[in-house]
C-alpha cells in the first residue's frame with residue numbers, strides 16, 4: 252500500500268465525515284486519497300449537514316473518542332460525554348474550523364472539552380504508571396459512576 256492510499260489510517264485527530272475535511276486536521280494532505288473528497292455530496296463546506304445543525308447531528312470519524320462516548324452515554328453527565336467524544340477533535344477545539352456545524356449548546360459544552368485538553372496529548376509521564384498502586388483508585392471511581400455491568 253502506498254502512503255497516498257492510507258488516509259483511512261490517519262488517526263489521532265477526529266473530524267466530521269460527510270463534509271469537506273478541514274486543512275486544520277493533522278496530515279490534511281492525505282485526505283486527497285479519500286474518495287469522499289471527489290464526491291460532491293461530501294466535499295462541500297456543509298456536505299450532508301445544515302448550517303449550525305449541532306454536533307449531535309454530525310457523524311464523527313471513528314476512534315477511541317467515539318467508542319468511549321458510546322460506552323458511557325447512558326451513565327455520565329453530558330459535560331463528561333463531550334470531553335470524551337470530542338477530545339481529539341483538535342480542528343474544532345483548538346482551531347475552530349467547524350464552527351459552522353456547531354450550535355450554541357455545543358459552544359457551551361466545548362468549555363469542558365478545552366478544560367480536559369491539558370490531560371490529553373503530551374501529558375504522559377516518562378515513567379510507566381504503577382498499575383498495582385493505581386488500580387484501587389480507578390476501581391473506586393468506576394464503582395462510584397458506573398453500574399457493575401454496563402450495556403455493550
Ligand SMILES: [Fe+2]
Pocket residue numbers: 315338339371
Ligand atoms: Fe485520547
